[in-house]
Amino acid sequence: MNCSKVQSLISAYVDCELPGVEMLALRDHLRDCPDCSAEHDYTLKVKRAFGGLRPTVPPPGLADRIISRIDQASHASQENGLANWRKRLTVFPGQLRFVAATMGVFAMLLTLRGGQLYPTIPFPQNEQVASISDADPGRMFPATSGVKYGHLVMAPSPSPIESWSVSSRSGGGMMPAGYSMPR
Amino acid sequence: MADYTDTATAVCENEDRKMFDDLVSRYHRQIYNVAYRMAGNAADAEDLTQETFVKAFRFFHRYKRDMPFDNWLYRIMSNLHVDMIRRRPKAHIRSLDEPLQFQEGEAQMEIRDESEGPEDLALSGELDSEMQKVLNTLSKDFRMTVILSDIEGLSYEEVSEAMGCSIGTVRSRLHRGRRLLREKLKPYLERS
Numbered sequence: 001m002n003c004s005k006v007q008s009l010i011s012a013y014v015d016c017e018l019p020g021v022e023m024l025a026l027r028d029h030l031r032d033c034p035d036c037s038a039e040h041d042y043t044l045k046v047k048r049a050f051g052g053l054r055p056t057v058p059p060p061g062l063a064d065r066i067i068s069r070i071d072q073a074s075h076a077s078q079e080n081g082l083a084n085w086r087k088r089l090t091v092f093p094g095q096l097r098f099v100a101a102t103m104g105v106f107a108m109l110l111t112l113r114g115g116q117l118y119p120t121i122p123f124p125q126n127e128q129v130a131s132i133s134d135a136d137p138g139r140m141f142p143a144t145s146g147v148k149y150g151h152l153v154m155a156p157s158p159s160p161i162e163s164w165s166v167s168s169r170s171g172g173g174m175m176p177a178g179y180s181m182p183r
Numbered sequence: 184m185a186d187y188t189d190t191a192t193a194v195c196e197n198e199d200r201k202m203f204d205d206l207v208s209r210y211h212r213q214i215y216n217v218a219y220r221m222a223g224n225a226a227d228a229e230d231l232t233q234e235t236f237v238k239a240f241r242f243f244h245r246y247k248r249d250m251p252f253d254n255w256l257y258r259i260m261s262n263l264h265v266d267m268i269r270r271r272p273k274a275h276i277r278s279l280d281e282p283l284q285f286q287e288g289e290a291q292m293e294i295r296d297e298s299e300g301p302e303d304l305a306l307s308g309e310l311d312s313e314m315q316k317v318l319n320t321l322s323k324d325f326r327m328t329v330i331l332s333d334i335e336g337l338s339y340e341e342v343s344e345a346m347g348c349s350i351g352t353v354r355s356r357l358h359r360g361r362r363l364l365r366e367k368l369k370p371y372l373e374r375s
């Protein structure tokens with residue numbers, strides 16, 4: 001091994017970070033070569049000088065300040081999380097308002113329609129209505145105009161119709177119990 | 184309805200947090216020492232230490248437990264923009280010439296070796312600040328490599344892991360870094 005090769009490896013040699021064969025080769029070379037040996041001594045001095053530096057003592061309360069910085073950071077990330085949710089909810093405020101308005105109008109219409117229709121449901125005389133009333137008496141009632149039986153509409157809750165009196169004999173209609181048909 | 188603090192996620196987060204606070208108390212001195220050598224003054228060292236821990240907390244879920252925690256912290260620190268932290272305006276910038284003033288001076292004086300004479304103290308203080316000045320002249324990567332290897336005593340493999348580079352790069356940075364340091368420290372090294 002020549003001097004230039006040895007000098008390129010001296011730093012790793014002082015750290016014992018060379019393969020065994022190279023460590024031995026360098027050791028032999030350093031024993032016989034004053035130039036490389038001087039180089040080795042300087043490198044070792046630098047390493048030892050830095051290794052011998054006193055650890056710098058942190059200022060008092062550093063750990064507490066780090067912990068409170070982390071508190072702030074995690075608090076801020078929670079706030080961000082909330083803000084993101086709010087942001088998501090307000091991404092389409094226009095559409096949401098439109099949907100809400102439409103639903104409101106729809107509900108109002110149903111209420112009005114249901115309220116008016118209830119008392120005046122005419123029922124086809126002497127017709128079998130079991131198929132309708134058996135289906136779900138609490139939720140459905142037959143509608144009127146133009147349609148003989150069918151046209152089922154969702155009942156305008158929240159006042160579910162508790163029972164229906166169905167009479168095909170009397171020629172009456174289908175209505176909630178206790179309700180008298182206006183004449 | 185159960186409060187958020189009763190949920191499994193919250194309990195895990197709380198446990199992680201407790202564990203992390205313990206790690207802060209255990210490692211902050213060591214990290215501060217490296218930060219001090221990287222930054223060259225106490226105010227920047229504190230900033231760098233805090234940034235390192237805050238970032239470590241944010242990515243704690245990514246920490247692989249087979250890596251020593253201090254090496255992982257070094258890795259985070261080496262990815263932080265030390266030079267940007269150094270440029271931030273500070274309320275009290277401390278001179279590089281007085282690195283020991285901000286560091287619990289009195290406590291440190293008490294634990295000093297009694298056998299050390301005043302001349303030795305002066306010399307070691309002078310050498311310390313001179314070595315710090317010289318360290319500051321190295322580029323960030325060379326500086327970190329020398330600090331981790333020579334001051335913290337990490338192996339080449341550990342340095343390469345902490346700095347995200349090859350072992351060959353560590354070796355060459357140390358070789359060139361030490362040469363630069365040696366030239367600048369020559370008058371001091373020849374005295375010793």
Ligand SMILES: [Zn+2]
Pocket residue numbers: 002003004006029033035036037
């Ligand atoms: Zn030689």
